[in-house]
Amino acid sequence: MISMFNVSRYHPDKTNPNIILNNVSTQFARNESVGILALGGTGKTTLARILSGVERPDIGNVQRHNSLSHPIGSTVGFHAGLSGAQNVRFLARLLRRNVKETTDYCESFADIGPYFHRPIDQYAPIMRARLGFAFSMSVEFDTYLSDGITSAGDHSFRDKCEAALLERLTRSGLILISRHARTLNRFCTKFYALHAGQLLPCSSPEEAQDILDYAGGYGNTYWNEVARNVG
Amino acid sequence: MTHFANGMWNWASTIQTIMLREVRCRFAGDPLGYMWAFLVPLLWIGTLMYFFALLGRSPAIPVDTPAFIATGVVPYVLFRYTITSMSRVASTHRHLVHFGGVRGSDLLFAAALLELQNAIIIFAIIWVVLSVAFGPTPIENPLEFINGLLLTAMLGTAVGRFFAILGMVSETAKRMVPVVLRPMFWISGIFFTAPELPSALHIYLQWNPLLHTIEITRSGVFLDYTSSFANIAVPLGFSTVILMTSYVMQSAFKRGRDGMELT
Numbered sequence: 001m002i003s004m005f006n007v008s009r010y011h012p013d014k015t016n017p018n019i020i021l022n023n024v025s026t027q028f029a030r031n032e033s034v035g036i037l038a039l040g041g042t043g044k045t046t047l048a049r050i051l052s053g054v055e056r057p058d059i060g061n062v063q064r065h066n067s068l069s070h071p072i073g074s075t076v077g078f079h080a081g082l083s084g085a086q087n088v089r090f091l092a093r094l095l096r097r098n099v100k101e102t103t104d105y106c107e108s109f110a111d112i113g114p115y116f117h118r119p120i121d122q123y124a125p126i127m128r129a130r131l132g133f134a135f136s137m138s139v140e141f142d143t144y145l146s147d148g149i150t151s152a153g154d155h156s157f158r159d160k161c162e163a164a165l166l167e168r169l170t171r172s173g174l175i176l177i178s179r180h181a182r183t184l185n186r187f188c189t190k191f192y193a194l195h196a197g198q199l200l201p202c203s204s205p206e207e208a209q210d211i212l213d214y215a216g217g218y219g220n221t222y223w224n225e226v227a228r229n230v231g
Numbered sequence: 232m233t234h235f236a237n238g239m240w241n242w243a244s245t246i247q248t249i250m251l252r253e254v255r256c257r258f259a260g261d262p263l264g265y266m267w268a269f270l271v272p273l274l275w276i277g278t279l280m281y282f283f284a285l286l287g288r289s290p291a292i293p294v295d296t297p298a299f300i301a302t303g304v305v306p307y308v309l310f311r312y313t314i315t316s317m318s319r320v321a322s323t324h325r326h327l328v329h330f331g332g333v334r335g336s337d338l339l340f341a342a343a344l345l346e347l348q349n350a351i352i353i354f355a356i357i358w359v360v361l362s363v364a365f366g367p368t369p370i371e372n373p374l375e376f377i378n379g380l381l382l383t384a385m386l387g388t389a390v391g392r393f394f395a396i397l398g399m400v401s402e403t404a405k406r407m408v409p410v411v412l413r414p415m416f417w418i419s420g421i422f423f424t425a426p427e428l429p430s431a432l433h434i435y436l437q438w439n440p441l442l443h444t445i446e447i448t449r450s451g452v453f454l455d456y457t458s459s460f461a462n463i464a465v466p467l468g469f470s471t472v473i474l475m476t477s478y479v480m481q482s483a484f485k486r487g488r489d490g491m492e493l494t
Contacts, residue, residue, distance in 0.1 A: 054328050055486075076326035079252070081259025090255075093248040094331035096241065119260065 002028045002051060002068060002143065002175070007060035008197075009046055020046045021057065022197030030066045030142050033174040035184030037208035038194035044177045047194065048147040051175060066142035068175075072165070073149035075132035080121040084112070084131050087120060088138075095139055102138045109164070110134035111157075126153050137164045143173035150176065150183055162186075181205035245333060249341035250348075252327075253320060272308045272353050276300050279422055291427045292449075292456045295365055301357045302449045303421035306383040309350035310441055311412060313387030314394055316342040318408060321395040339395055343388040350380065371454040379448030382466045386440050389470040393477040400484050420445045425460035433460070440466040 020043035151161035398405035
């Protein structure tokens with residue numbers, strides 16, 4: 001269970017605050033796949049950071065009673081000067097996972113040939129993305145967190161990524177924050193729309209999309225009022 | 232294993248992994264790799280020895296010139312590299328906070344510990360070389376020597392934390408760090424002892440905590456040298472004040488330029 005209690009986050013400063021989250025309280029059960037639809041620039045990454053504990057809210061708190069992954073497909077933990085194998089080994093150690101199993105899985109899944117043992121600064125972006133996704137899938141978590149990424153690389157590799165993620169979701173949960181309703185529809189069973197700092201529960205991604213569309217994007221007064229009332 | 236012991240074991244494992252990663256990353260791509268961390272201080276010592284010979288200068292106390300310089304350079308390197316390293320890891324390894332419950336404070340602690348370990352290795356290398364070249368060179372008061380090194384490490388860690396936090400808040404402040412630290416090389420007793428200086432300067436230099444730790448280190452190493460200038464209270468007090476200031480800054484700013492938590 002991951003619980004948010006009265007979470008508020010303002011950005012960038014308090015004198016002229018842009019409200020990312022406004023007094024949000026909700027819970028995500030361990031095995032449920034939750035999709036949060038949000039427009040670009042409305043705080044998807046901030047919400048992901050707050051959920052994962054990398055960033056603390058200005059007000060309120062987040063409690064995590066089960067393991068939550070780093071954002072799926074993220075490559076920020078890779079050091080460009082190290083090889084793919086070295087990066088994977090260090091991250092596996094930090095996550096206290098079996099280093100050999102993790103490395104073998106990543107080498108096989110990423111399928112980037114000898115580049116796996118070369119410094120990452122020699123990688124093409126697509127190879128880096130493959131390795132990032134491979135590492136995400138190599139480690140089992142109770143709940144996976146995604147900042148909109150559910151696959152990486154070229155067409156065939158994307159199918160492989162989605163299949164791997166769907167397989168993981170048979171025993172793990174997912175919190176997917178995306179701006180694409182269709183992506184939520186594919187992976188999630190419970191939905192929210194992130195609007196005006198509120199997580200508005202929805203019955204479907206289409207409803208979430210309707211809310212954001214009707215809200216007129218970023219500033220519709222009616223939906224801002226609804227959001228405040230929910231909060 | 233108890234919950235506490237398990238937690239400590241995990242924490243120690245995290246610190247060790249971060250240290251190993253820093254060893255691999257710092258000079259990644261260079262053929263000599265991490266050897267540079269030891270070579271640069273040794274080259275400094277060699278350069279200073281050259282200038283001592285060129286200027287016909289000898290230490291004010293009856294000890295070998297290389298040993299005298301080494302007891303100044305090693306604490307200085309420990310202090311300086313700890314600060315630089317802590318600022319660097321705060322940015323280069325910052326994204327590790329996404330993985331396995333790594334905290335910013337773990338990154339800073341690992342960097343400081345690695346620099347202490349490096350300083351001990353550098354000192355050991357120098358002492359082995361000196362012992363081979365000039366015969367056995369005993370450390371007269373090992374406890375005082377260790378005290379000097381630990382005080383220097385503590386000082387470097389406190390100042391390093393301060394600058395690491397400042398660097399996360401302001402890019403300008405980050406760029407100013409080397410400029411601010413540069414004078415420390417000239418005023419910290421690397422190539423002189425405090426009693427050599429005119430007493431008029433003592434009034435000012437007594438506030439330099441690094442000069443005190445270098446004096447303490449030298450007093451521990453050499454039989455014929457006991458510094459009347461060194462005062463343990465100065466580095467202790469300075470470290471405490473600057474460490475507290477770093478926590479106040481952290482509390483005041485909360486987030487860095489990128490919106491992430493400060494440590």
